[in-house]
Amino acid sequence: MIDAHSCGSRAKTDRIDAELISRFMAFRPDAGRTLPAQKLRILRALTSKRAQLVETRKRLAAQVKAQQKQGMHAPLEELDEALHSLLDSQIAELESRIEHLIAADDTLARTVQILRLIPGIGPVASTMLIAEMPELEQISGEKAAALTGLAPIAHDSGTLRGKRAIGGGRRSLCHVMFQAALVASYHNPVLKAFADRLRKAGKPHKVIETAVARKLVTIANALCR
Known part of the structure; x- marks a missing residue:
């Protein structure tokens, strides 16, 4: 369809x-979309599993905090610590496998090296960009932003008529780029100046974060091209 x-x-x-x-x-x-190469499919599987375990670890931390407030943490402390250690170990193992997979492929290694030149793009964001957006460097910056779910969408018909908002895209990548944008808005000289202008203009934090994330994706795509 x-x-x-x-x-x-x-x-x-x-x-x-x-x-x-x-x-x-x-x-x-x-x-x-065409099926990515086998190495990219493996990389995507590894990064997806890592993201899943990281989310599980965050939920565990939230549960522990809630238990502590209720005074119910002591009976479960040993189990929670064991589970937290297990998650740490599994995440570290996945990160090691991701690192070795990239290092064993000259093209992937070179792409990561280029992406890491951008202040704000760290190990997780660079590998997620490669794994979740195999079209990187083959498309326009606007298309890259749209695929990430960071491009403003026009709604000139339907219930959202007259409104523009981001949406859709590859959610796991979008989430990571939001995290990268937080770092870039303070430590990337170009994007910090851009974010400061938006702050002075009175733009909401979410709007600033989205704009910086969109620029990060556009810059990454341009550098890889």
């Missing part, structure tokens, strides 16, 4: 709606 997502568009306008409806009746042999 043809929809806005398969065409690489998240925007919703009357013109786009009409175009998608007309395409619906036509066969599109090029629909969908």
Whole structure:
């Protein structure tokens, strides 16, 4: 089935709606994304599992904090510490496997090296960009931002008519880029100046964070190209 997502568009306008409806009746042999190379599929599996374990560790920390407030942590402390240690060990193992996989491939290693030149892009963000966006360097900056879920989407029809907001995209990558944006907005000279201008203009924190994250993706795509 043809929809806005398969065409690489998240925007919703009357013109786009009409175009998608007309395409619906036509066969599109090029629909969908091509399957990434095996090494990229392995890298994606490793980074996805790491993200899952990191999220589990965060939830465990929140549960421990809640138990402490309720005075119920002592009976479970030993179990929680054992689980936390296990998660730390598994995350470290995955990070080691990711590092070795990248080091064993000259192309991946070179791409990571380029991405790490950007202040704010660390080991996690660089590997996530490669794993979750194999189109990197082959598309425009605007397209890269859209695929990450950081591009403003126009809604000229439907219930959100007249509004623009980000949405969709590859959520795990979007989450990581938001974290990278927090670092970049204070430690990347160019993006810090950009963020400061937005702060002075009275923009909300979420808007600033989104704008910086979008610029990070655009810069990363441009450097890789």
